[in-house]
Amino acid sequence: MGVGGVTADECLSCRASPCRRVTGIFTRPTLPVGYNLIARVPARACNLTVSEMTRSSNFLAIRTDQGYIINGNWAVLPPGRYMGAGTGFYYSHPRPPAEGGEVIHAPGPLATDVDVMVIYQAPNQGVRYEYWHPLGPTFPPAPRGPGRGPGRGHAAHPHSHHAHHTHSGRHRGPAPLQDVQPAYVAPPTYFDEHQVGVADTGVVLASATQGVGGYLAEGGEAGAGGLSRAGGPEAGRGAAPAWKVWKFTPCSRTCGGGQQQTVYICTGVGGTVLTEDRCQAPKPPPQTVHCNPRPCPPEWQLGEWSQCSVTCGTGLMKRTWACVQEVTPTLIRAVPPATCPSPALQAIVPLTQPCTMAPCTRWEVTAWSQCSVECGTGLKSRQVTCRAEGRRVPDEQCNVQEKPPKQELCHGHTCAHHTWFYTDWSEECTGGCEDGVQTRRVWCSPGVNSVEGECDETQRPAESRPCARADACAAAWFTGPWTPCSKECGNGTSTREVVCVVFLSGTFRATLDIECNPESRPNSTQPCNPDVCPPHWYYTDWSPCSRTCGRGASTRAVQCLDQDQRPSTRCIIAQKPPITRACNGPPCVGPSGTKYTERNCVDRFMNCKLVQQARLCRYSYYRAVCCASCFLQ
Secondary structure (H helix, E strand, C coil): CEECCEEHHHHHHCCCCCEEEEEEEECCCCCCCEEEEEEEECCCCEEEEEEECCCCCCEEEEEECCEEEECCCCCCCCCEEEEECCEEEEEECCCCCCCCCCEEEECCCCCCCEEEEEEECCCCCCEEEEEEEECCCCCCCCCCCCCCCCCCCCCCCCCCCCEEEEEECCCCCCCCCCCCCECCCCCCCCCCHHHHCCCCCCEECCCCCCEECCEECCCCCCCCCCCEECCCHHHHCCCCCEEEEEEECCCCCCCCCEEEEEEEEEECHHHCEECHHHCCCCCCCCCEEEECCCCCCCEEEECCCCCCCCCCCEEEEECCEEEEEEEECCEEEECCHHHCCCCCCCCCCCCEEEEECCCCEEEEECCCCCCCCCECEEEEECCEEEEECCEEECHHHCCHHHCCCCEEEEECECCCCCEEEECCCCCCCECCCCCEEEECCEEEECCCCCCCCCCCHHHCCCCEEEECCCCCCCCEEEECCCCCCCCCCCCEEEECCEEEEEEECCEEEECCHHHCCHHHCCCCEEEECCCCCCCEEEECCCCCCCCCCCEEEEECCEEEECCCCCECCCCCHHHCCCCEEEEECCCCECCCCCECCCCCCCECCCCHHHHHHCCCCCCHHHHHHEHHHHHHC
């Protein structure tokens, strides 16, 4: 069957037209219950394989625009071969104790786009899909029979949420098989005929261990040309000696996606094996195909050692076990620890080990030496050495920026002998306006090896002198104490008296403000208590007693208001005043003049309070049977 000029034989073998391999893994764990789209496979695609990575309670389904081919309308079909989209779809369920899930395979080519679906019922453990799509002729085609034309077109890119796609073309990854012809045409292994039936289109479906369209699904060595026309060994007679693919090398990996290479032999008429020198054409270079794509079983993997816990000296390095599964050579995912086998080596493999870094170093200093001079300015020194583990090491091993100084300045006695030294006069003139004083310090330098007191006291400089304060005798501002704040909160005001005072004839006297400097007048008011006043509880008067006799209750309204007397919710609930209180009137008197008390007035029924609420106490019957509720409460 051909689609768009590409025959089934061309598409499935990818011998004349290069193919692009498209793979994807759908890993979204949680989906809406029911049918969910995984990917759309374009028309002309072939060798479609959809498989669950782990057995689950979900089911795979295939759909076209005209309807479902497999597992539509919530009906799960038995394993078998189902026709649709111009090809057969081979559907199989897992058989215990197999660990894999459902598998759907279609040799193709597809006559129309198909949707790969999953019927979601439980957490998705991962669905892997793969197909090949012809790109068109880019190499000289091999001799063909009538009706076999080159493939045309370009594969459409499938889209599905949360799926990882890999496109393998001519320049990306191992190339698809090109110009590969079978070395023999013996019938390959069929699928279980009782389960899926035998192909009736003249094309023999290869077993799961043979190369299909340049892709080897599972297994080791297998015969080439996984799909061939039925016709027996006479199909190749009459041809000149040619290179044929004899087998594939063993797969480089047992799981997780490996690679195999073709092995060529020189064959003659009827597939007879000849010596290589009989083939005149150069021997084709080996071609690489993929094999064993099923994810590897989960296993424990030991992590890398961590960095040393210290930067110098002796510390520890750590590592941990992780349960991982290798899906492809470039995709390793973490899986739950329960999926890994029992850890046989975890108890004996060490997870910590000591590590030794460079020795820890530090600067060590000795005590300072004496000053180099007896008087004046000199130097004092000390030894600074770099040490590691108690021994001296080169200074380069310590942090040079933290190296302490080896020398610093020192000051001995003044070199002058028996000399008076003094400071400058103080800038301020202390005292009143008429008896101000300035002071300074005076010191006698005894010199080296001398004692104090040997300076000539007659030459001692004065330590004080009188000074005049013109401003002290002038008028000045005097202030009184601040008054208490006008408000406890909310921006109050505090005041004080400010008076202009002048000192005359030894006494202070108040004078006019104009005598003092107005620019230096102190403030007479200042703000205080700027914090916002907290809200307070406000309440009304008590209402009259609810009863004219006996025990009743009085109520009042209580509300929280802020400083602007607006309703607030910031009052302290524990300080809220009560809104009800008990009140007692004179004893109630019955129709016969009997005074009702707690001893002779009781309720005879449990629902007497409802009688009071329903205002039924005006009836004599209810007053008699619900006396306490009607008269005492």
